[in-house]
Amino acid sequence: MANLNKKQDYTITRANREKMNRHHSFLIWFTGLSGSGKSTIANLLEKKLHEQKIHTYTLDGDNLRRGLTKELTFSEVDRNENLRRTAEVAKLFIDAGTVVIAAFISPYINMREQIKDIVGTENYIEIFVNTPLEVCEQRDVKGLYKKARTGELKNFTGISAPYETPINPFVEIDTVKETPEQAVQKILSMIKSKL
């Protein structure tokens, strides 16, 4: 079936779209524990970028699981497939000239490596939202840690499944010491030259 998959070339390219948008496109990937503050910071970052007329789109784990990946479970295999599809979608958005923001626990180093491989190293910016487990569990905004402790939720990152700390993230946020506003300012200054 190989030749059914022949690549179709289109006239309008990423370069054309970036030129029209007046900025470059790439993926800003937030990783961290559930309740670490990924979505809060991602949302505020998108707001600030939008104010600067940057074309953005946010891919959120909770939202994608209502559509594109709705048949997938939280097993390791399905989490990998969830992230693979997310990365493939991010790749399309990058090609469309968009700054893609993604907020996913993405606990395994090899998962994040796979994402980087799919979108291309030069298009991948990793942001580690480093919030201690105790703090996330104390906040427990969605009541998930409680359910993980009682065993109602299996394979829960930090409780019954590992979180592998990023070795060399582009930006690291310490949400105990930094406010979301400070975190976003730090990210904005770090990505400025890439826009």
Next chain:
Amino acid sequence: MANLNKKQDYTITRANREKMNRHHSFLIWFTGLSGSGKSTIANLLEKKLHEQKIHTYTLDGDNLRRGLTKELTFSEVDRNENLRRTAEVAKLFIDAGTVVIAAFISPYINMREQIKDIVGTENYIEIFVNTPLEVCEQRDVKGLYKKARTGELKNFTGISAPYETPINPFVEIDTVKETPEQAVQKILSMIKSKL
């Protein structure tokens, strides 16, 4: 697991993005036989829209099958899943404020109904590229019809699998009578009020 899927709300919405882009977003879906000219017309349409500073992105069957849907076959079940994922991606692009162009054989009426349901009727514009089978087979740009006739390719639309003609497409193109340029002018005039 339902509450893991709680919808995350973001500040920047489709309305904000449409306002920044200065046009509305929707999906332009091309359906028709293999070799009918869908991709050629889609490509020219995107070029013309880009010249008008419209933010576009094209989802192409051949290209998506190299990434997001690469594990899927051409069985009816897998074709449905291929189109379901494509529609879910189109929905994200519409939400991002983009005019999405998609060129897929999409032979079954129920498949196309599913796509319309996913993106929302108000966001769905169907274009039927109506080229007679004999013409497509004579062109046979990719050499696929020959392989379908010998049986090397199974489930091939028009030969060994049905194509269900759209009942009420938004635009119908007769590629025997209309050039790609004429087809695109017709589409542009029909979608003008929606932009």
